[in-house]
Amino acid sequence: MNMNTTSNPLMQVSQLAVQFETPDGVINAVNGITFTLDRGKTLGIVGESGSGKSQSVLAMMGLLATNGRATGQVLYQGQDLISMPTADLNRIRGNRVAMIFQDPMTSLNPYLTVERQMTEVLELHKGLSRREARVRAIQTLDAVKMPEAARRINMYPHEFSGGMRQRVMIAMALLCEPDVLIADEPTTALDVTVQAQILVLMRELQRDFGTAIVLITHDLGVVAGLCNEVMVLYGGQVMEQGSAEAIFYRPSHPYTAGLLAAVPRLEDGDAPMLAIPGAPPNMARLPAGCPFTDRCAMALPQCGVERPAFAASAHDADVLRACHLGIEDVTRNLQYLKSQLGVAT
Amino acid sequence: MSDAHSTSRPILEVRNLKVQFQVRGEGQWPWSPKRFLKAVDGVSFDLRAGETLGIVGESGCGKSTLARALIDLVPIADGSVRWQGDEMRGAGPEAWQAKRKVVQMIFQDPLASLDPRMTVAQIIGEPLRTHCPELSAAEHNERVLAMMLRVGLTAQQINRYPHEFSGGQCQRIGIARALILKPQVVICDEPVSALDVSIQAQIINLLKELQAEMGLALIFIAHDLAVVKHISQRVMVMYLGRAMEIAQKHALYDSPRHPYTQALLSAIPVPDPKIERAKTLQLLQGDLPSAINQPSGCVFRTRCPKAVEECAKNIPALRRISEQSESACILG
Numbered sequence: 029m030n031m032n033t034t035s036n037p038l039m040q041v042s043q044l045a046v047q048f049e050t051p052d053g054v055i056n057a058v059n060g061i062t063f064t065l066d067r068g069k070t071l072g073i074v075g076e077s078g079s080g081k082s083q084s085v086l087a088m089m090g091l092l093a094t095n096g097r098a099t100g101q102v103l104y105q106g107q108d109l110i111s112m113p114t115a116d117l118n119r120i121r122g123n124r125v126a127m128i129f130q131d132p133m134t135s136l137n138p139y140l141t142v143e144r145q146m147t148e149v150l151e152l153h154k155g156l157s158r159r160e161a162r163v164r165a166i167q168t169l170d171a172v173k174m175p176e177a178a179r180r181i182n183m184y185p186h187e188f189s190g191g192m193r194q195r196v197m198i199a200m201a202l203l204c205e206p207d208v209l210i211a212d213e214p215t216t217a218l219d220v221t222v223q224a225q226i227l228v229l230m231r232e233l234q235r236d237f238g239t240a241i242v243l244i245t246h247d248l249g250v251v252a253g254l255c256n257e258v259m260v261l262y263g264g265q266v267m268e269q270g271s272a273e274a275i276f277y278r279p280s281h282p283y284t285a286g287l288l289a290a291v292p293r294l295e296d297g298d299a300p301m302l303a304i305p306g307a308p309p310n311m312a313r314l315p316a317g318c319p320f321t322d323r324c325a326m327a328l329p330q331c332g333v334e335r336p337a338f339a340a341s342a343h344d345a346d347v348l349r350a351c352h353l354g355i356e357d358v359t360r361n362l363q364y365l366k367s368q369l370g371v372a373t
Numbered sequence: 374m375s376d377a378h379s380t381s382r383p384i385l386e387v388r389n390l391k392v393q394f395q396v397r398g399e400g401q402w403p404w405s406p407k408r409f410l411k412a413v414d415g416v417s418f419d420l421r422a423g424e425t426l427g428i429v430g431e432s433g434c435g436k437s438t439l440a441r442a443l444i445d446l447v448p449i450a451d452g453s454v455r456w457q458g459d460e461m462r463g464a465g466p467e468a469w470q471a472k473r474k475v476v477q478m479i480f481q482d483p484l485a486s487l488d489p490r491m492t493v494a495q496i497i498g499e500p501l502r503t504h505c506p507e508l509s510a511a512e513h514n515e516r517v518l519a520m521m522l523r524v525g526l527t528a529q530q531i532n533r534y535p536h537e538f539s540g541g542q543c544q545r546i547g548i549a550r551a552l553i554l555k556p557q558v559v560i561c562d563e564p565v566s567a568l569d570v571s572i573q574a575q576i577i578n579l580l581k582e583l584q585a586e587m588g589l590a591l592i593f594i595a596h597d598l599a600v601v602k603h604i605s606q607r608v609m610v611m612y613l614g615r616a617m618e619i620a621q622k623h624a625l626y627d628s629p630r631h632p633y634t635q636a637l638l639s640a641i642p643v644p645d646p647k648i649e650r651a652k653t654l655q656l657l658q659g660d661l662p663s664a665i666n667q668p669s670g671c672v673f674r675t676r677c678p679k680a681v682e683e684c685a686k687n688i689p690a691l692r693r694i695s696e697q698s699e700s701a702c703i704l705g
Contacts, residue, residue, distance in 0.1 A: 076569040175659070189660045190432075219431035219596065221657045224640040228656060246570065249642025253649035272646045290574040291644050292599040294626060300581065301603065303574035307539040323571075 036106075038240050039065040039125075039208055044100035044110075046080065046087045046264075055311050058084045058264045060100070060338070063257070065208065068234060070241040072255030072272070074248060074287070078308050080264035081244045082130075085210050089127055090117050104208065123153040126201035130213040132193035136185040142169075142196055143181045149203045168199045172229055191222035198226070202233065210242045215250060227253060248291055252276060260284050263309045263319030266338060270347035280341055280355040282327075283320045285362045299370045318350065326361040328352055382458060383419035384475075384557060384590055385443070390416045390452035392435070392442045396665055410664045412438040414614035415452070417691075422557060425584065425591040427605030427622075429598055429637070433661050435614040436594045437481075440560045443592070444476055445469045474504050477551035481563035483543035487535040494531045497521060497549045504554055516553060524549045524579060541572035545579070552583060560592045565600060577603055598641055602626055610634045613664055613672040616691060620698030630700040632679050671702070679704060 046058040058080040065071055075081045087098035088109060102109040104125055109117060121127075129135035137145055146168070147161035156164065162181070169177035172195045185193060194214065201209055211230070215223040231254065234241060243254055251258055251272065258275040260267045260283065268281040279285040289302040306323040315321050321332040331352055338350040351358070392413040401408070413435040420426050428436045441447045443454060445461070454461045456472045477500070480486035487496055498517045501508060508516070518528060524545040535543055544564060551559050561580070565573040581604060584591060595601050601608055602622060609619045610633060618631040629635045639655045657676045662668055668675050674684040683703060691699045 076571065191660050219661075220598075220640040221431060221636055222660065223642075224654055225656055227642070228654060247642060248570075248644035249649065252644050252646045253642055253652075276644065276646050287570060288644060290571045292574070292577070292597070292603050293643070294599050294602060294638070294641065296599075296603065298603075300578045301574035303578055304571035305575070307541055307572065308569065 037064045038067050038105065040101070040103040041065075041088065042101045042103075044084060044087060044098065044102060046083045046092065047097050047099075048093070049095045049097075050312075052312050056264055056314075057096075057311060058087065058261075061259070061261075061266060063259060063269070065240045065242065067207065067240055068238045069257070070234065070243055070255045072251035072258045073242065073244045073261060074246065074251055074258060075261035076246060076308050078311060079261040081261050082212055084261075085127070085212055085242060085244060089121050089125065089210065090114070091127075119153070122149060123204045124206055125208045125210065126204065126206040128194075128197050128201050128209065128211040128214045131217055132190065132197045133185065135197065136193065138185055141182055141184055142188075146181070146196075146200055146203060149200060153204050165199075165203065168203050169196070171202070171233075172199045173225075174199065191218055191225065194218060194222075194226055195229075198229065198233075202237075202239075205237060206239060208240045208242065210244075212244045213246070214243070216245070216247070223250075230254065248276075248288065260287070263314055264311060265319055266348070266350065267320065268347065268349045268351075270341075270344065270349075274344055274347045278343070278355070278359075280343065280347060280349050280358055281351050282324050282353065282358055282361070285358060286325075289362065289366065302366060302369060318352070325365055326353060326358065381421065383421050384457055385420040386453070386455040386458075387419070387443070388417045388453040388455075390439070390442060390454060391450045392438050392447055393450040408665060411614050411667065412447075412664060413442060414667075416609075416611070416614075416616050417452075418609060418616070418619060420558065420590055420592065422590055423584075423588050424607065425593055425605045427601035427608040428592065428594045428611060429596060429601050429608060430611035431596060431637075431661060433613075433664065434611040435664075436611050437562050439611070440478070440562050440592065440594055443560060444473065444478060474554050475556055476558040476560065477554060477556040478560045478562065479544075479547050479551050479564045482567055483540050483547055484535060486547055487543060489535055492532050492534060493521070493526070493538075493546055496535070496546060497553055500550060500554050520549045520553050523583070524552075525575075539572075540568050541575060544568065544576055548576075548579065548583070552587065552589075555587065556589070558590045558592065560594070562594045563596070564593075566595065566597070573600070580604065598626075598637060610637065613661065613667060615672055616701060617673065618698065618700045618702075619691065620700075624695065624697035630694050630698055631673075631702045632677050632704075633673050634700075636678070 042062045044061040048055045048057055061084050063071055073081045086092050088102045092098060098110050104120060143162060143165060146165035147158055150156045150161035150164055166177045166181055169181060174180060174195050215226050233239060245251060255272050258272050259269045262283050267283045275284060279288055286304040290304055292301060304323050309319050315332050317332045317334050318336055321327045336350045336352045338348060341347040341349050343355045390413055393409040393411055396408050396410050416439060430436050438447060442449050449462050494517050497520060498513060501513055526545055565576050568576060593601060593604050605622055607621055608625045610617045612633050617633045629638055636655050636657050643649050659676055662675055670685040670687055671689050674680040689701045689703050691701045693699050
């Protein structure tokens, strides 16, 4: 976390929280997310389903469901997106801060051609005429390597394959050359070979336009290739946050370590995989302490009752973590668990 | 296909299997020639007792259709499927019913494949009621409970409904239902793709344990090559309805022969920042071609980085490359 290094970061999120009013009471989907994003950098938000990763970015864009409420601050160049009136927010979202949604089929309008959907963005935000907008839209489709863009722009979303639809989504998000691109599981619905194409494309766009990216994914391999910084969420809370190198090479939280050990890798032998026991938590009934307690093989007695502080780690001040155990204990315990299963460490 | 030297008869022999679906589309009149989507186009393999065959490929390559054709959930257009030596193509419902005691299936979507109006005990017990109606109620309940405990469910959950379970637990119910008849083969159609990483590892470990315990043969379908590597002894790579490569696990992963296998392996993101950033990708261009108008010759040639003119001429058959592997590429 470069908390103090830059005076004027592009995007600064502090203590972002999301609550939902439901018939069963208030659910705290996200509790206190804080990060800073500079131009050209990528933040990865990792977590299992229900960990609050999508809700946190929907809150940043003012796209929560009607029973949801966001608190905290999301500063984009000093302006708070959360407290801003919708009319002002509409000038920023889709323009300076754009989003790519997970499912490219359901997030495009099936009744409109791609041309109409893309030119609408430019007419609204840039005040271009329809004809100018069309030229720009075709250029952007070319930039995301859509073959025969000038012809295909007149097609409807259903006429595209999944990978091509995702390119349309990315092109649409890039139309106004945004400063921040929020990508919510951009490759989850795609096959690996197409995923590889899209990831290369995102890397090139970042290099060419200096866009800052917030990437949400559950795939740690995608994070490793694209992100400078990683935030690990569980049960709506940040478990660990730090540089990609720190998170991948020296995970200091039992959940991060467990997640990394549970990913099947090509170089693995035939030993069983180190699974995390149990199931994801019920967000309506989180324990008073650390939400990971029930599934944590290393939990101490106080873990279930006392919430660990989210603070800089002793081993590395740039890593923030929320765990009662020290990093040496986590590493030692993990090695013990692996040796019990016969997994090489 | 597998060991040519082994003498015991394979439990499943598939030869030149084809599955086609008739499609309608633009310019189709009642008198126009019928058009077909070739979902599976001439696949052959053997499965021996106790082994695991992994089938990988991208969406639309026909792997799920292949699995469904093996147990008569979609009609076979051509070719042969022999379970325990009995030809099943054109077999009647009674013959299939008898075979389903031997082969069971686990489906991709754990919740959608369970009847929401049945309790866990009813779901897991249904195959027993169908195939072993002679069991007494006490024996029946005993076997259901034993199976529940074996797959990691608790006795208290016996009267609950599927919506009360998480995805991983639903998949355990699906596994229990498939294994209650003590089958010899289980076809697993993407059993872990809908699950989170931490849960995925639980289910794979469970399947491996049960396989060792019950001597099961598995056909394990997935699009994730790393998952398939964990569980399989042999792997078949499919593309557009055809087998591109069939090989022993280590041969396939250590020295992939077919350009498509090579591209698939290089496209998997590795959870290691240094390796992942330094990696030179062998990117495939474009998308999967339509299965209705397949390319001539090798179906992969339109995206193949190594394609030459000759690839468009003939459809390459699987050729034995070594003891361990067969590949359908003219370049070897």
